[in-house]
Amino acid sequence: MLDTIVALEMTATGRIQVDSLKFKSSALGELTVKLADCRDMVFSLSGRVELAIDAAKHGSDLNQWLDTGAEVARGDSLSIRATGSVELWPQGPGMYTATPKGYNTAGKGGQFMAGSLVAKIGNGNAFFVGEKLDWAAGETGRLFLAVTPSPWNNASSGGYRVEVVVGTN
Secondary structure (H helix, E strand, O other): OOEEEEOOOOEEEEEEOOOEEEEEEOOOEEEEEEHHHOOOOOOOEOEEEEEEEEHHHHOOOOOOOEEEEEEEOOOOEEEEEEEEEEEOOOOOOOOOEEOOOOOOOEOOOOOOEOOOEEEEEOOOOOEEOOOEEEEEOOOOEEEEEEEOOOOOOOOOEEEEEEEEEEEOO
């Protein structure tokens, strides 16, 4: 399997080895770069990723963040789409069901509606995602997702299917 390196002015496909990076590009031909000679290297997920977020694991208490694996740079376009449902009180199925937009009451912590899909970049502040977010990232770092916990101090159930698209600018 080959690795792909995307730079501002070229894309290179090759294989990352322990001591060096060998790749071939149409602009530069075959190159070998010693990793010891690299000042900085960022490995990131770019493009599109689909994932599931389980409310029992990432929405039954505060700060239970799911690492999406996506690296976002300040100014990158960020598009997130979510579908599905979460039971905020599973003991009474169908009575307190939330969508990614949330239920009609504030969740634990009071910042967002219960059951709503939220995100943060790195150690930054949480922000509302809901069913759809199209945004230019204000920070640089890894993208994390969570479901706002039920206000009734119980575990939620269900979850959301989420598509994340990161575009560089």
